[in-house]
Amino acid sequence: MAVSKYNAPDRDRRRKTLRDLLKKAGGAISTEALHVDMVKAFGGFSVRTTRRDLEFLAGKPQFAVRVELPDRRRRYWKLGRGSLDLALTPPDAMTLTAILQHADRFGFRIESDQLVKLRNYAATEVWSRSERNMIAEGRITSGTRFMVLKPGDYNADHLITIQSAMEDDQSLKIVYRPRDSGGAETCLYYLKPLALSYQDSNVYLSAYVAEETWPEGQSPAHGSPRGKYSSNGPGQTCVLMLHRIEDVQTHLAEIPDPPGYDVHSIEVQKDLMTIHGEKDISLELRLSDNLQNRLSENPLTDEQVLIKTAQGWSLKCQVRDSQGLRLFLLSNAADIQVVAPASLRNYIYGVLKEAIAKYSQD
Numbered sequence: 001m002a003v004s005k006y007n008a009p010d011r012d013r014r015r016k017t018l019r020d021l022l023k024k025a026g027g028a029i030s031t032e033a034l035h036v037d038m039v040k041a042f043g044g045f046s047v048r049t050t051r052r053d054l055e056f057l058a059g060k061p062q063f064a065v066r067v068e069l070p071d072r073r074r075r076y077w078k079l080g081r082g083s084l085d086l087a088l089t090p091p092d093a094m095t096l097t098a099i100l101q102h103a104d105r106f107g108f109r110i111e112s113d114q115l116v117k118l119r120n121y122a123a124t125e126v127w128s129r130s131e132r133n134m135i136a137e138g139r140i141t142s143g144t145r146f147m148v149l150k151p152g153d154y155n156a157d158h159l160i161t162i163q164s165a166m167e168d169d170q171s172l173k174i175v176y177r178p179r180d181s182g183g184a185e186t187c188l189y190y191l192k193p194l195a196l197s198y199q200d201s202n203v204y205l206s207a208y209v210a211e212e213t214w215p216e217g218q219s220p221a222h223g224s225p226r227g228k229y230s231s232n233g234p235g236q237t238c239v240l241m242l243h244r245i246e247d248v249q250t251h252l253a254e255i256p257d258p259p260g261y262d263v264h265s266i267e268v269q270k271d272l273m274t275i276h277g278e279k280d281i282s283l284e285l286r287l288s289d290n291l292q293n294r295l296s297e298n299p300l301t302d303e304q305v306l307i308k309t310a311q312g313w314s315l316k317c318q319v320r321d322s323q324g325l326r327l328f329l330l331s332n333a334a335d336i337q338v339v340a341p342a343s344l345r346n347y348i349y350g351v352l353k354e355a356i357a358k359y360s361q362d
Contacts, residue, residue, distance in 0.1 A: 283341070
């Protein structure tokens, strides 16, 4: 019979204790055996409560798993795949601290209570068993040699609403500030959120737009070019910038995912990353000794081939022709000559020619 102290407020502690018992068991254990230990921990109460807790743990994300054994009179359980007891060694805590610092630098905000607790826990573990506080002294840090723009200023509540809608397979109604829209300050999208991408100091939402509403007289003409990082039009996928969302609410309309949607497909990546062409290109570069040294330690791709030639170093690989590749080539232009393909070589040459012309005007 249940005692008065064993009620709803103890639910989380009960389930945490059950997970600990399953972990300690190391294998299959019956409901009745688990209940005996639960009574020792909490006092007398009905085995039905233990059964309900186990059934809950067996749901998402499967903290417990039911095991089929010959003894049909009892149910047996083992630890599921979703269990984790947080216990970090100081080296692990140092690594996690650096990861969180690096994430914050690129727009991953550590704002929720649980993530703040995780960050603080890691910081505590670094110095609690050490002679000095290396985090306070700035000895655990992260950085990049490249210029990192400040993250876009998005509303953290908007991100939570989008994440929750994705978890629950819901649709959204979004008030958005489109880019290059011909004068419209905001428009309204009814869409299905599909994927989130954290990149280049911003958070991007890949979505399928079912319907859109524009201010009177400002709707883009059918088939006209759309600004990047705004809707591509009803019935199409697009990518939106989180910091351009003015308001977001869940919407009752059931908008299905587009057939065959894949966030890694060329179609989606063209909106996310700016991809030139449908297939990888056969890239051939001529490198200086300085850049050969760098790319031998930090390869452009896993399959790249570096060969010493009379003109220096030759690099060949298959790679996607993306905005990132072109920015890399331009930022190292003094140490790189693009040999092939001709289209990429001509592009780099044209950009450098324009840059030289600008500098020659002074």
